[in-house]
Amino acid sequence: MATVAERVGVDPERLWGGAFVVALVALVGGSLAFPRLVYDRFIWHYFWGPVQADANSAVCATRAGGATQYLDSASACAAAAEPVAYPGYTLVSEVGYMVTLLFALIGVVFLMRRLDVGTDRSFFYALLPYMFFGGALRVVEDANDTPGATEALISYPWNALVISPIIYFTVFLITLGAVVVAVSLEQFEVTRSYERPLFGIGVVVLVVTVGYLFWLAFTGADGVEFYPQVLLVMLVGATLAAAATWWLIERFAPEINSGTETIGFVILWGHAVDGVANVVGLDWMTALGAGPNLVPKHPVNQFVVDFTANTLPPSVLAVTGDAWPFLLVKLVAATFVVWVFEEGIFEESPRYTMLLLVAVLAVGLGPGTRDMLRATFGV
Structure with missing residues (x-):
């Protein structure tokens, strides 16, 4: 069975590199064009926010108006407006x-x-x-x-x-x-x-x-x-x-x-x-x-x-x-x-x-x- 690269006539390494560039442009471009939606509520909320909270020994981290705030109590985290990021994985x-x-x-x-x-x-x-x-x-x-x-x-x-x-x-x-x-x-x-x-x-x-x-x-x-x-x-x-x-x-x-x-x-x-x-x-x-x-x-x-x-x-x-x-x-x-x-x-x-x-x-x-x-x- 022919691979995808063979069917489209593209070198596999170039196909992989092209997919990487497309994904990178989509994430970076989306973050610049729609920072609150793409960056704050997706990239930050699920990926970078938990790392920041963990690195700063916080119970959670919140993001509003392009600024990150670290909270030290579970009650404050529960009352905070989304997006809220907790240390660990989702x-x-x-x-x-x-x-x-x-x-x-x-x-x-x-x-x-x-x-x-x-x-x-x-x-x-x-x-x-x-x-x-x-x-x-x-x-x-x-x-x-x-x-x-x-x-x-x-x-x-x-x-x-x-x-x-x-x-x-x-x-x-x-x-x-x-x-x-x-x-x-x-x-x-x-x-x-x-x-x-x-x-x-x-x-x-x-x-x-x-x-x-x-x-x-x-x-x-x-x-x-x-x-x-x-x-x-x-x-x-x-x-x-x-x-x-x-x-x-x-x-x-x-x-x-x-x-x-x-x-x-x-x-x-x-x-x-x-x-x-x-x-x-x-x-x-x-x-x-x-x-x-x-x-x-x-x-x-x-x-x-x-x-x-x-x-x-x-x-x-x-x-x-x-x-x-x-x-x-x-x-x-x-x-x-x-x-x-x-x-x-x-x-x-x-x-x-x-x-x-x-x-x-x-x-x-x-x-x-x-x-x-x-x-x-x-x-």
């Missing part, structure tokens, strides 16, 4: 980011083709440290923004670079820089393969980031503690959940993982980390002696918590908590995605397949790492 923003991610992945495939990387499974494993790094970097902002902190390490607007979703672009640019350096080392015959230096650079930035969090904890920084029991419970719980799911797949439906093989287990484990981190962070922090429970950051998490709380009787919730279904949702979703990646996909489009697998793992392991380290360091 369903509109999550759909928007999903579409942006898929579009960006296509552009990255073109870039990978020019750099001649990403055809082997080793590329997937070489990028693993960067997925942990993204979550850890976000926790640096959480620690920077801790209520008890006396001095912020990163102030607004620079802290917006490490707040979701901007942090994804920040991590992408750092990762892209590492890929270019690694490929250059291979081309100059400093190393035989780019994967090893790529993995090594990722480990270095991850160790530096997590090391900074440990430094905050052990130097008595305000609002930052270290709870090793939380880290242990989350890692053991995620590993057991992923291993049990993997065993069930291999025992009863091995065809699910015939394409991804070991990568499939890594994806299951990454999403299990996200699921277990939510269960422990939302329900069991107090029981583990690690301070108050966390609060949901995503609409899906909040929906699961609300649904469970409104469905199960209080006596059951007192024993199970209300976040445990999120772990099941993550494992089922990850299993389905692994099943989609059959062996033929790797042969037809290896670069795009590898990039999709990296993205699938990143959307689980990135937030999971953040929640795990937030709970571990009490921020």
Whole structure:
């Protein structure tokens, strides 16, 4: 079957670039022509406003007359006129980011083709440290923004670079820089393969980031503690959940993982980390002696918590908590995605397949790492 680019007789890279320019002109032009409608009530309300509110430690942010105001109480936010933006995600923003991610992945495939990387499974494993790094970097902002902190390490607007979703672009640019350096080392015959230096650079930035969090904890920084029991419970719980799911797949439906093989287990484990981190962070922090429970950051998490709380009787919730279904949702979703990646996909489009697998793992392991380290360091 011919692709769209082949049917219209346009080079795929030019078609992608043209679509990018059209979208950019529509957003910028619409913001200039209709600032209150396009920018205030759409771009700011659903995308930039939540980042501003988060970066300024506000309960919410409002926008009127082209000016942004930050409010520090829930009652004031409830009484404010729309548009009102709260820290975190909305369903509109999550759909928007999903579409942006898929579009960006296509552009990255073109870039990978020019750099001649990403055809082997080793590329997937070489990028693993960067997925942990993204979550850890976000926790640096959480620690920077801790209520008890006396001095912020990163102030607004620079802290917006490490707040979701901007942090994804920040991590992408750092990762892209590492890929270019690694490929250059291979081309100059400093190393035989780019994967090893790529993995090594990722480990270095991850160790530096997590090391900074440990430094905050052990130097008595305000609002930052270290709870090793939380880290242990989350890692053991995620590993057991992923291993049990993997065993069930291999025992009863091995065809699910015939394409991804070991990568499939890594994806299951990454999403299990996200699921277990939510269960422990939302329900069991107090029981583990690690301070108050966390609060949901995503609409899906909040929906699961609300649904469970409104469905199960209080006596059951007192024993199970209300976040445990999120772990099941993550494992089922990850299993389905692994099943989609059959062996033929790797042969037809290896670069795009590898990039999709990296993205699938990143959307689980990135937030999971953040929640795990937030709970571990009490921020």
